Amino acid sequence: MKQDCNLNVMKRFRTSLVSLVMACALLRAVPLHGQSNEVDEDKALKVKAAYLLNFTKFVTWPADVFEDAHSPIVIGIVGIDPFGSILDRTIKDKTVAGRPLTVRRIQWRAGESTSALKQCHLLYVSPSLGDGVAALIDAVAHMPILTIGEGEEFAKIGGILGFVAEGGRIVFWANRKAAEAAKLQLNSQLLKLARPIEDVAVAKD
Amino acid sequence: MELVGCLLMIVVLSAPASAQTPEPSANEKPPLPKDNLPNRDDRHPQSPEHKSEDAKNELADLSLEELMSVQVVTASRKAEPIDTVPYAMSVITKEDIRSAGARSIPEALRLAAGIDVAELSYSNAAVSPRGFHGFLSRQVLVLVDGRQIFDSHFGGTLWGAWPFQLEDIERIEVIRGPAGVVWGANAMNGVINIITKDPADQLGTTMKLTAGSRGAQTEYIGHAFRDEKLRLRLSGEYEGSDGFNRGGSWLGGLEDDYKTGRMNLYAIYDENPHDTFTLSAGSGVVDGGFPRTPLAGIGWSRNPGAQASYVSGSWSHIIDKDNTLKLNAYVNDFYGSPGVPQIDYRYQQLAFQLSQSLRPSENHALTWGMDTRADLLDASNSDPQMLSRNFVSTGILGFYVQDEWRLAPQWSLNLGGRLDYECYGGFQPSARAALTRHLGDTSHVYAAVSRAFQMPPVGLRFMDLPMLNGLAWAQGHRGIDSESLLAYELGYRTKLFDRLHLSLNAFWNEYDDMTTLSPQLGPPGLITLDIDNRAAASVYGVEMEARYPVSKKLTLLANYTHQELDWRSSAAYHDKDLMSPPKNKAMIGARYSATSDLHFSSNLYYVDAVTAPNVDFPFVARSIDSYLRWDLRAEYTFWKNSASFAVGVRNLTDDSHAEGGTLFLNYAEVPRMIYAEFRIQIRPR
Numbered sequence: 050m051k052q053d054c055n056l057n058v059m060k061r062f063r064t065s066l067v068s069l070v071m072a073c074a075l076l077r078a079v080p081l082h083g084q085s086n087e088v089d090e091d092k093a094l095k096v097k098a099a100y101l102l103n104f105t106k107f108v109t110w111p112a113d114v115f116e117d118a119h120s121p122i123v124i125g126i127v128g129i130d131p132f133g134s135i136l137d138r139t140i141k142d143k144t145v146a147g148r149p150l151t152v153r154r155i156q157w158r159a160g161e162s163t164s165a166l167k168q169c170h171l172l173y174v175s176p177s178l179g180d181g182v183a184a185l186i187d188a189v190a191h192m193p194i195l196t197i198g199e200g201e202e203f204a205k206i207g208g209i210l211g212f213v214a215e216g217g218r219i220v221f222w223a224n225r226k227a228a229e230a231a232k233l234q235l236n237s238q239l240l241k242l243a244r245p246i247e248d249v250a251v252a253k254d
Numbered sequence: 255m256e257l258v259g260c261l262l263m264i265v266v267l268s269a270p271a272s273a274q275t276p277e278p279s280a281n282e283k284p285p286l287p288k289d290n291l292p293n294r295d296d297r298h299p300q301s302p303e304h305k306s307e308d309a310k311n312e313l314a315d316l317s318l319e320e321l322m323s324v325q326v327v328t329a330s331r332k333a334e335p336i337d338t339v340p341y342a343m344s345v346i347t348k349e350d351i352r353s354a355g356a357r358s359i360p361e362a363l364r365l366a367a368g369i370d371v372a373e374l375s376y377s378n379a380a381v382s383p384r385g386f387h388g389f390l391s392r393q394v395l396v397l398v399d400g401r402q403i404f405d406s407h408f409g410g411t412l413w414g415a416w417p418f419q420l421e422d423i424e425r426i427e428v429i430r431g432p433a434g435v436v437w438g439a440n441a442m443n444g445v446i447n448i449i450t451k452d453p454a455d456q457l458g459t460t461m462k463l464t465a466g467s468r469g470a471q472t473e474y475i476g477h478a479f480r481d482e483k484l485r486l487r488l489s490g491e492y493e494g495s496d497g498f499n500r501g502g503s504w505l506g507g508l509e510d511d512y513k514t515g516r517m518n519l520y521a522i523y524d525e526n527p528h529d530t531f532t533l534s535a536g537s538g539v540v541d542g543g544f545p546r547t548p549l550a551g552i553g554w555s556r557n558p559g560a561q562a563s564y565v566s567g568s569w570s571h572i573i574d575k576d577n578t579l580k581l582n583a584y585v586n587d588f589y590g591s592p593g594v595p596q597i598d599y600r601y602q603q604l605a606f607q608l609s610q611s612l613r614p615s616e617n618h619a620l621t622w623g624m625d626t627r628a629d630l631l632d633a634s635n636s637d638p639q640m641l642s643r644n645f646v647s648t649g650i651l652g653f654y655v656q657d658e659w660r661l662a663p664q665w666s667l668n669l670g671g672r673l674d675y676e677c678y679g680g681f682q683p684s685a686r687a688a689l690t691r692h693l694g695d696t697s698h699v700y701a702a703v704s705r706a707f708q709m710p711p712v713g714l715r716f717m718d719l720p721m722l723n724g725l726a727w728a729q730g731h732r733g734i735d736s737e738s739l740l741a742y743e744l745g746y747r748t749k750l751f752d753r754l755h756l757s758l759n760a761f762w763n764e765y766d767d768m769t770t771l772s773p774q775l776g777p778p779g780l781i782t783l784d785i786d787n788r789a790a791a792s793v794y795g796v797e798m799e800a801r802y803p804v805s806k807k808l809t810l811l812a813n814y815t816h817q818e819l820d821w822r823s824s825a826a827y828h829d830k831d832l833m834s835p836p837k838n839k840a841m842i843g844a845r846y847s848a849t850s851d852l853h854f855s856s857n858l859y860y861v862d863a864v865t866a867p868n869v870d871f872p873f874v875a876r877s878i879d880s881y882l883r884w885d886l887r888a889e890y891t892f893w894k895n896s897a898s899f900a901v902g903v904r905n906l907t908d909d910s911h912a913e914g915g916t917l918f919l920n921y922a923e924v925p926r927m928i929y930a931e932f933r934i935q936i937r938p939r
Binding site for chain 2: 102135143
């Protein structure tokens with residue numbers, strides 16, 4: 050009996066070992082599979098930075114948000130800045146309708162004052178904000194600020210434009226109602242190219 | 255002239271090849287690429303003049319529709335090069351440096367075609383494009399973020415003395431061929447432009463530790479942060495080694511141990527969208543590093559070492575989108591002694607550079623600039639002497655214009671001219687004309703003809719240096735002329751099969767008034783090494799460089815150079831204290847990513863036999879055999895790419911081999927070296 054017991058133990062040990070090896074192999078297979086669609090992060094950031102520049106050409110802000118005809122368009126980045134120097138390099142030396150562009154990095158948490166946010170015309174909301182993304186969308190929903198974030202979900206919860214990786218490319222979703230609530234006019238060409246999100250709630254005053 | 259005719263004919267004959275690149279109609283004439291001019295100040299990667307795709311966002315001008323079609327899935331973790339400038343140009347990125355396991359900039363430069371590299375000791379190397387590489391290669395200009403590093407006394411660059419930190423380098427751009435129109439004196443055979451990282455791309459704290467054979471160790475720590483307007487990095491490094499410790503003349507033992515501490519600061523301040531300021535400063539102290547030459551004399555010895563410091567600042571002002579003004583200023587302070595009491599010197603260089611880039615019309619780009627530099631040289635600590643005076647100074651003033659015209663949709667013409675004035679050398683002109691035919695978006699062919707010069711460093715004019723306890727003296731004189739070059743180039747760059755990046759270049763360089771150290775009998779000692787312009791030479795050759803991402807995991811690299819030297823002088827070539835250019839030189843490299851975390855790389859180098867100056871017997875050249883060098887590296891990354899551990903071996907193929915020599919150092923052989931490396935970056939949350 051003792052011998053049988055030992056055999057059972059050995060058998061269970063071997064079964065466990067084989068299972069462990071197979072599990073490891075499977076785990077190894079996951080990143081390998083993922084790697085075949087590896088996103089070039091640097092290039093993706095360059096595309097997104099170029100989108101941010103482009104978006105400023107397809108949005109009309111209320112006239113009173115600029116001090117004068119040459120006031121800069123301010124792009125704010127809220128949360129951890131994923132762009133490094135890419136966005137600075139993208140907008141350097143660029144003008145849109147005669148206005149230069151400038152970038153501001155803003156550290157903001159839910160419940161804090163929105164005074165720094167108000168100074169921006171476009172806000173890229175970093176996913177690093179976590180739960181603060183929704184809070185930020187609520188906080189600026191009725192300000193003339195073009196909010197841009199990551200994922201379809203961003204536009205669904207009230208953000209205006211959300212980047213999505215699709216078929217190895219970066220495309221964007223647009224929430225037209227959120228733009229209307231922010232008193233921003235999105236150019237028809239932009240809306241035509243965007244994936245549309247309709248019937249979503251916009252934070253109330 | 256026949257060669258120029260041939261080059262131009264080839265360019266012209268390539269015109270009918272437009273079948274694959276249909277001619278746009280007149281009103282579709284594409285605008286002139288704004289970044290098509292070599293930039294003399296690559297310090298600020300945001301510079302609108304900046305020409306490298308690494309530094310600008312080449313996607314910034316795409317429309318929304320075009321952006322939606324950009325593939326962001328990559329075939330490799332390597333960024334794709336590069337540009338369409340009518341120069342033979344290589345870019346060595348930070349990924350290249352890391353995967354090649356390079357421990358120094360000269361080692362990284364082995365990755366580029368057409369550049370001769372010979373390691374002379376642990377911390378000294380002979381580096382020059384297209385021939386004339388020696389301990390102090392005067393025909394190549396080295397820049398760090400636009401700041402020139404060129405020895406006031408001997409000329410050339412002392413690689414081990416300046417505070418370079420590989421971890422801070424974004425990329426190295428190598429221009430092979432004359433670039434004197436933009437950079438002036440000394441950019442005769444080419445330019446090596448070292449560009450450091452934008453602090454925004456290195457945020458947080460980075461640490462790197464390496465340890466290897468022969469006591470080699472490096473400890474690096476750097477911290478970078480940013481706020482709304484300021485990006486700043488402060489970093490420092492200690493590097494130490496027992497040296498190569500192989501080789502040495504029978505006249506004296508080899509000591510090439512090396513210890514150095516370095517520190518660098520780099521800050522970028524964006525005052526507003528139009529004005530950007532940069533400030534950089536650094537300092538390094540070297541103990542050892544120069545294996546003492548036995549030619550100094552018996553008993554003539556002191557501890558070798560060096561100190562190098564710099565402060566550099568720039569202001570870039572965008573007047574409008576087609577008009578940018580840039581002002582740079584820097585100070586270099588250097589002290590060095592290679593272990594012999596008669597060579598002990600210090601110099602300061604103060605430089606100002608002003609440039610303006612304009613686009614008068616859609617098809618016309620223009621850059622003009624002026625620069626000045628003062629060199630103050632102090633040799634009062636040398637014993638008994640190295641110059642005929644204790645203190646020497648000089649100044650150089652230059653003015654240049656570079657113009658680019660898009661003549662037709664597929665043709666562009668670059669014309670540049672420059673005039674320099676130096677206190678002792680007088681006026682010297684530089685010029686370059688390049689005609690480019692664009693064969694689609696990714697291919698072009700160009701032909702160029704250039705005139706460039708190398709101004710003798712002021713220390714060479716006043717050199718009065720005893721060797722062998724005063725039995726021999728090296729002596730210069732005020733009237734040494736500048737070396738001049740007439741260069742003809744033909745280049746072709748393309749992308750084949752949508753992946754294979756290929757560049758081919760051919761060149762013919764005609765040199766005149768080359769300086770030599772010709773031995774003559776007579777006072778003040780028994781022999782005088784007279785420094786004068788006694789040589790003419792031709793160097794010609796072809797270069798090939800290729801990069802092929804075979805699959806998502808595998809990238810292959812290759813380069814090949816063939817070059818010939820025709821030396822015409824009563825003085826021997828090795829009297830110039832240079833090595834002959836290797837006739838054939840090649841590199842084959844592979845980068846393989848087994849998984850997203852595990853990377854392997856292999857680099858195999860071949861360099862043909864050369865002749866070199868001979869420390870054992872200076873009147874006869876020393877033969878250096880051809881060598882094969884194989885470097886291997888494996889790297890594992892973890893913690894979301896924030897940390898990595900690597901092991902590697904350099905020069906696996908032999909126990910040790912000689913690569914060159916100089917009269918100013920004892921000779922050392924490059925040994926096999928193994929190393930381990932740990933790197934971690936703690937990014938801000």
